[in-house]
Amino acid sequence: MPRLVLIGAEQFPHLSDVLHHEARRADAPLTDISVEAWGTSATPWVEVKDGRLRAGLLGAAPSSGAGDDALGPEDVLWCLFEKPFPPTQSPYLDTEHEALRDGFHTCCPARSINRRGLLAPLWTMAVWRLLALRLPVRQEDSVLRAPHFHLGPCPEDGRRWKPWPREAEFSRAEVWWTVPAPGALHLAVVMGSRVTLWPLEAPDGGGVRPPPGLEADLLQLAAACGADVLEVLLVPSTDSGGDAGWTVLQLSALPEELETLLAREHPEARAQVEHFVRSLLQGQEVAR
């Protein structure tokens, strides 16, 4: 039976409840490491022996079941949220702790949902750059495209340019974006091989399966970003939606909107999470 290891799940209590419930249902040992414990009482290690990578966690005993602290390829790891490790008195040691954590995320043989680490563009590259580099995902067949981006002073060309959110906060880059005639704002939630589409301007509306072309693009986009769980904000080119053309406005590997949907008790959202976790624990869904 695979072991389910969660890090920082308390940041998403409704999602965490579903994950715990599914682990109990499957009789899978579950290890739950809080954000505070990660890097202090629960620390990572990485080993290479005869060309084989091993990795595990010290001080993270499973809440049910027993086993070695090494994580194997059958296990499932989901680091939902983490912060920089608590600072030591030495900048050198702080760097070493962060490097070890990145090494753990990269090398851990467990099936890692939204694998982090320095080789994961999802966690290392600004989202707008990721969109620019990954879209279109299916060349001329794609219905999904990125906005038009501009770096520098805001263009004065009569179009409606907006600053790219979060960018100014982190890098101070002056990134502007525009889209032609946007339709209603939607949220797409990709989990493994399933996608749901939610109209955000009708918050009580249910999630639906997207049109085939859009679904194929969203699955390809998630794969191209190295994501198993991905939230995508997008708008259709026209108010009618459909497969005519969509523009991605934001990506997130943090399940914040999914948490909101679960809090509102949308059955489609719960069913999507349950299907994803069951498939993982049954070994049918392959995380990265």
Place this chain on the structure above:
Amino acid sequence: MILVMGPVDELVTAFFLAHLTATRREYVFVDERHLGTQVHLELDWRPGPPGAGKLTGAVRFPTWSVPLEQVSGIFSRLGTGGIEPPQTPGSLAQRAHAAALLDLFQGPVANRATAMLSNGSKPCQYAAILAAGLRVPDTLAGGAPWHWERFARGLEGDPVIKSVSDERSLVKQVSWEEARAAMRPGHPLPPHQFQQRIPGTNVRAHVVGAREVLACRAESLALDYRHPDMTGHTVRLRAMELPAPVADACRQLSRALGLELTGIDLIEPPGGSNSPADWVCLEVNTCPGFMWFEQHSGLPIARALADHLHPPLSSSC
């Protein structure tokens, strides 16, 4: 033309600029300190099918500018040299724009900002090294004292200890008893990396454009040949040809990490071998200081890099 970005007084930047000048290559140079004051980058990225023309823009100087369409390739040493660039919003924004340019530019870039990150954690590179067919020394990073003891006792000879990150550290050989004596009861263990000591000769292979491989042996009795003066030993660099399968593994490794210029640290087994599985790779330097190797071995690394970033007419026809 080649766009070079970095601090003007940084050794490798200055060395490469001197090479470009001496060989009459066309280039434009941006001193990192001038980003946001005298130099501004303006970029425009339009959605559409991949291809030339998607990214447009210019490097703007006070009285002239260079359109990106005229740039054939980029060499970046941004962030090196220990300079402290201005922290004004304009300067921070322009350095962010430069990093974006490195990621989005459609021609060759040595190296793209995101691809350089892998060297920040040595274990992050191990999976790619193993996938390329090269060996990684037995290694333990992090762990409890019992992990360390089990690991150290399973090796022939004492392990070496080195940093997990890319922070410069002098590689030292330590016994398990010495490591245990240095531990402080009640304090968390520092996350150093214990590694099997590998017999053989140190080799540095510079790979340019995942194509050209320029290698040299570092002959020294020092455990860490990069710091021979600190250990009282000398070091001699001699150019060499890698066996073809090993050179191919180095190319594959550079390609897998998305890097156009790498400095790969290898250990050649005693007596040599043509099999990559017998060669140990210690790490891949993503911002290699190739000047020292070129000056002491005669390898034409700067020329290979310049050719890659702006191919001579004869090779582009």
